[in-house]
Amino acid sequence: xxxxxxxxxxxxxxxxxxxxxxxxxxxxxxxxxxxxxxxxxxxxxxxxxxxxxxxxxxxxxxxxxxxxxxxxxxxxxxxxxxxxxxxxxxxxxxxxxxxxxxxxxxxxxxxxxxxxxxxxxxxxxxxxxxxxxxxxxxxxxxxxxxxxxxxxxxxxxxxx
Numbered sequence: 001x002x003x004x005x006x007x008x009x010x011x012x013x014x015x016x017x018x019x020x021x022x023x024x025x026x027x028x029x030x031x032x033x034x035x036x037x038x039x040x041x042x043x044x045x046x047x048x049x050x051x052x053x054x055x056x057x058x059x060x061x062x063x064x065x066x067x068x069x070x071x072x073x074x075x076x077x078x079x080x081x082x083x084x085x086x087x088x089x090x091x092x093x094x095x096x097x098x099x100x101x102x103x104x105x106x107x108x109x110x111x112x113x114x115x116x117x118x119x120x121x122x123x124x125x126x127x128x129x130x131x132x133x134x135x136x137x138x139x140x141x142x143x144x145x146x147x148x149x150x151x152x153x154x155x156x157x158x159x160x
Contacts, residue, residue, distance in 0.1 A: 035085065035086055045057075070093035
């Protein structure tokens, strides 16, 4: 089962922003920017470096800053879809683990609220389980795991 199939069946956990939303998988970060209908590729300027990204449309800055973690610029792409949405795919330089979880898109900007952060962490855990156990379907699984202070700890049978 490919990762995209996992996302298609289990849905995404996205952090909403004023310009769109972003979400992450074990290996990638997706950014979706809602733009004026009729936007074409020539209207868009996106620069992706290992720790930095900037995006502007028709000369207006959408966002610019230091990424939360490092990406591989040569493997990262962007496209204008249906002339009303820009989708940026950033390839993570290091696969996600709890320590590699993206706390925000940019340092100090676009961080999920605590509940959404927890849901993002659960989603990544399920995706990792799916990768480690390809014969099973974890797309609708629920975790019986406790994230105290946002650090994962497995619940013992006495805690349930």
